[in-house]
Each structure stands twice: as structure tokens, then as C-alpha cells.
Amino acid sequence: MSVAVTIETIEKRFENFPALRGVSLDIQPGELVALLGPSGSGKTTLLRLIAGLEEADRGRVLFGETDTRELSLRDRRIGFVFQQYALFKTMNVAENIGFGLKSRPRRERPSNEDIRKRVGDLLDLVQLPGLEKRYPSQLSGGQRQRVALARALAIEPRVLLLDEPFGALDAKVRKDLRAWLRELHGRTGHTTVFVTHDQEEALELADRVAILNEGRIEQVGSADDVYDHPATPFICEFLGEVN
Ligand code: ADP
Structure with a gap:
């Protein structure tokens, strides 16, 4: 089957600040990918670009073979869950x-x-x-x-985008919901992108984790890949807390 979401060399500036500096990522159908990184690393901006809530300065996002610029917001069929104020x-x-x-x-x-x-x-x-x-x-x-x-x-939804969905909850509830979401994802198999700055959450929940730092993806891999072979000094330091 073809790739569900292709993110191709995305660049995005706010005023003069480079929020994303050439980000590429392929997401397979049914995969749960976590975007992990410290605050300000560009996770939410990338999610909003996939959703069509921001436009890239360079690069593009494809759903299957379709350039998302050809799709209306409705036709993108994005399921979005935010940290707070998610319900009316x-x-x-x-x-x-x-x-x-x-x-x-x-x-x-x-x-x-x-x-x-x-x-x-x-x-x-x-x-x-x-x-x-x-x-x-x-x-x-x-x-x-x-x-x-x-x-x-x-x-x-064609793609489910979750932006720190458990961020406002206390630790015990977070942990329960993490296991619950993992199980639910196993049953429903939606292509899912999950944003978090919580290493444990990302590494436990996701099929693959993309680790962002200062607007770049420094490594993409399974929890084992990134633990066993951290690609950069930043990742060693960032994951140090959970090792
Ligand atoms: P993260 O989700 O990893 O915390 P964001 O994607 O929210 O990071 O932000 C990345 C960078 O872009 C931050 O430095 C943030 O201040 C900046 N930024 C995000 N959105 C805007 C905006 N609308 N206007 C100006 N700067 C922004």
C-alpha cells in the first residue's frame, strides 16, 4: 500500500523565526507516529501544516498521491484532538x-x-x-x-492528529489513557500523529517516534532504535531522563 502521509522538506517561518527547517517524514497507513521534542521544537506547527491550518513556505504535504493544497479543509478529513477546550x-x-x-x-x-x-x-x-x-x-x-x-x-478521518491530548491530565489518568489509546489504535488502525513532549508517552505509545529539535527531525525510529542508537548528542541528552 502507498504511504498515507508524505511530508516533503517543509520549511515554515513566523516573521523571521524558522519554526520548521526542512522537515521530511513518511507515515504509513495505520501507523501511530509520535512527534516528540522540547517545547518550541516545531511539533504543533508540523501538525497544523498536516491539518491545513498553516501553509508551508517551502515543501509540501501529500495524502497518498494527492498534494494537500488541492484539498479543501473538509476534504482533508482530519480528526483533531487538542489538549484543552476540545468540546463545546x-x-x-x-x-x-x-x-x-x-x-x-x-x-x-x-x-x-x-x-x-x-x-x-x-x-x-x-x-x-x-x-x-x-x-x-x-x-x-x-x-x-x-x-x-x-x-x-x-x-x-483520513488522519487522526492528537496534540498533547493528555497534557492537562494528572499522571495516573495519563498512564491509563496511554494504554487505552494504544489498545484502541490496535483495534481501529487509524493513521495517527501524536504530539507530545513526554518521552515515556511517545516511546510507549508509538510505532515510530520522530524526535524534533529546533525545527528539524533529528531521528525517526522505533523506541528500540532511538534508545539503542541515538543519532545525535541532543537525543542522548533528551532521552537521558528516561534511561
Ligand atoms: P512545539 O509544538 O514543539 O512546542 P511550536 O510548533 O508550537 O512548537 O512552535 C515552534 C516555534 O514557532 C516556537 O518558537 C514558536 O514560538 C513559534 N511559533 C509557532 N506559532 C507561531 C505563530 N503563529 N507566530 C509566531 N511564532 C510562532
């Missing part, structure tokens, strides 16, 4: 999850009955059955992020 506070869980489906153009919009069924299936999938009528304020932080994931999955 004034909508209940079912409305939050169904939002992406309801806002489709009329001819592509599923019936209300189909949306209701799909929301129920997604709540089963994220192991929160029966919570349709709850409001975000009535959920724990971990439950909220699981609902946010259900909402991202509702549109049957």
Missing part, C-alpha cells in the same frame, strides 16, 4: 460527537437516526456507553478526552 461546553456529549456529521453538506449528511446510532457506537468504542446526555462539565478530564476522540473519529 453548551452541547451534550451526543451533540458534540455528532457535530461533524451534522455540519456536512445536505446530500452527504446522515439521517438523524443514523447519527444517533453512530454516536452510540462511538461511545461504546471509547468505553463510555450511555453518556449521550451528559454535558462536558459533568465529565472527568479523562472522559472528556475520550469523548473528544469519539468526535474526531465520527467523521471517519
